[in-house]
Amino acid sequence: MSEGHILKCEPIYQGRVIQVALETVELPNGAQVELEIVHHPGGAAAVALDEQDRVCLLRQFRHASQGWLWELPAGRIDPGETPFDTASRELSEEAGLQAADWTNLGMMHSSPGIFTEVIHLWLARGLTSLPHEHEHGEVIEIHWLPLGQALDWCHDGTITDSKTLIGLYRASALIKSAVEMLAEDPGC
Structure with a gap:
């Protein structure tokens, strides 16, 4: 076919x-x-982890969802922008952070039956704070949670946003794989 x-x-x-x-x-x-x-032009999101393996999550009011959602810093790809540029820009604009280390976590289709949007996911580490200001139409609270607690929230339904669920699961799997590789090769 x-x-x-x-x-x-x-x-x-x-x-x-x-x-x-x-x-x-x-x-x-x-x-x-x-x-x-x-x-839709697509989007990008960042799983920002600090040195204590705390993840930056946004509690954001979303009218279409009729309330507050827990989300990763994310946004729409602007014309001429790469997905990486979008992830970096949104991390700065929404969370006031920049990252020195970036790992691609792949992409996801948000609702492929009706929606062309593809969201690119990134793991961001080596974080430093930046001054920032949210856009007029954004109502956002910035929170830092242990990655384990965020994953528990994925399992119990507290986190329902698809890009956030997938980003956190993929970041956790990547970290777990890296830790297992180090355990198998202690000479590193």
């Missing part, structure tokens, strides 16, 4: 961030379907 392709694309809405289109698509099995697709 080949990949599906767009037969017809009818723009429905063009906003500041997203575009919504009604797309007629031929799927790899030959079936034709009409889909409402939300086009």
Whole structure:
């Protein structure tokens, strides 16, 4: 089977961030379907860990979610910006931090049935504080939690934001793997 392709694309809405289109698509099995697709430029998020393995989490008010969410510092990729540039900029703007060490944690699709957004995840270490100011439309509290507690919050449902769940799980797995490698090779 080949990949599906767009037969017809009818723009429905063009906003500041997203575009919504009604797309007629031929799927790899030959079936034709009409889909409402939300086009988004993508985003990036940073799992910022300090020397005590505390993670920087934002408690942020989100109108669309009808309340407060626990999230990683993250944001939309601006035109001409790389995902890494976005992660670095958002860490600075939202958490007042810059990182000396960055590790790519891969990407994720936030809601692939209707949304083109891809979020790139990074582990940020070697942190230093910067002066910062939140944007007018942001209501954010900055918190530092032990990574273990943040992972417990992932398990018990306190953290529900998908990029935050995936970022924390991937960062934890990477750290665990590094610790196991050191334990196996004590000569390092």
